[in-house]
Amino acid sequence: MNGASREALAAARERLDALTDNTSVDAGRLADELAAVTALLDREVSLRRVLTDPAQAGEAKAELAQRLLAGQVGGEAADLLAGMVRSRWSQSRDLVDALEELADTADLTAAQRAGTLDDVEDELFRFGRIVSSSTELRAALTDRAAATSAKRELLRSLLGGRAKATTERLVTRLVTAPRGRSLESGLESLSKLAAERRERLVAVVTTAVPLSDTQKRRLGAALGKFYGHTMHLNIDVDPEVVGGIRVQVGDEVINGSLADRIEDAGRRLAS
Incomplete structure (x- = not known):
């Protein structure tokens, strides 16, 4: 095609x-x-x-x-x-x-x-x-x-x-x-x-506010590099989510702010 x-x-x-x-x-x-x-x-x-x-x-x-x-x-x-x-x-x-x-x-x-x-x-x-x-x-x-x-x-x-x-x-x-x-x-x-x-993983992302396209790309890229798999994001908005964001990949749950999680993923990749 x-x-x-x-x-x-x-x-x-x-x-x-x-x-x-x-x-x-x-x-x-x-x-x-x-x-x-x-x-x-x-x-x-x-x-x-x-x-x-x-x-x-x-x-x-x-x-x-x-x-x-x-x-x-x-x-x-x-x-x-x-x-x-x-x-x-x-x-x-x-x-x-x-x-x-x-x-x-x-x-x-x-x-x-x-x-x-x-x-x-x-x-x-x-x-x-x-x-x-x-x-x-x-x-x-x-x-x-x-x-x-x-x-x-x-x-x-x-x-x-x-x-x-x-x-x-x-x-x-x-x-x-x-x-x-x-x-x-x-x-x-x-x-x-x-x-x-088989190579695809799904991340269920819950955020306090809608994410911009740039933020979605950054988060998807960071999670993809962190997990070593192509990452598909399912995004829900919940104003009451603690810390601004909640990410679940399989049984693993990550909480924290969007910027903190992206920066932390980058630091862990570089270490």
Whole structure:
């Protein structure tokens, strides 16, 4: 993706992260629903062109998306699509590619919550190795004439009970709906998404007053360097927070003023 589509995808990723950082959201169910919407828009070319038409108002496209999905998927999936069609896309197909990535990311988030993300990442890698070493297996999984049900059954026999459920779902979606990708490139993309998810940490930041964009960048950079991971900030404003700021990363809670915490992180990094 490039240009407008790249910016639209970045915004969609942020919205998905904000949703799935809320543990009350069923990330696995959201993944299934986003995958269903992906399949719908992949089939309905005229619909996705309408939803990405730059001549149409963003709000009108969002309302259309909400009406189409009402009662078909949950509110989170419908809201995500509505937000995406408000954005500008360089090509209509980019919207479908982005939805597919969000579905995969939601599944990986579910695995991360369950503590199985490392296993999923390893299983995706090992499955890729198996496919690359077996021309017969690759041919069976990529045969366009083969029935989808036969491919599902083959994957069930290979992965069922031997791999995590997330791994089986991701690979099955890739094999049964490759959308023009090779099996190898699809597995590589899934492995990359899993690695990115594993490296990401979430900091829940509660501040007495709203933070400026500069303060958010400084805090995110300081925490990222301190923890050695890419840091996503979820920020809430609470005038009664003690010390001006409260930061929680996993089970660790940091209290203190914003300036003090940034300066302290810098001193600890330099020592």
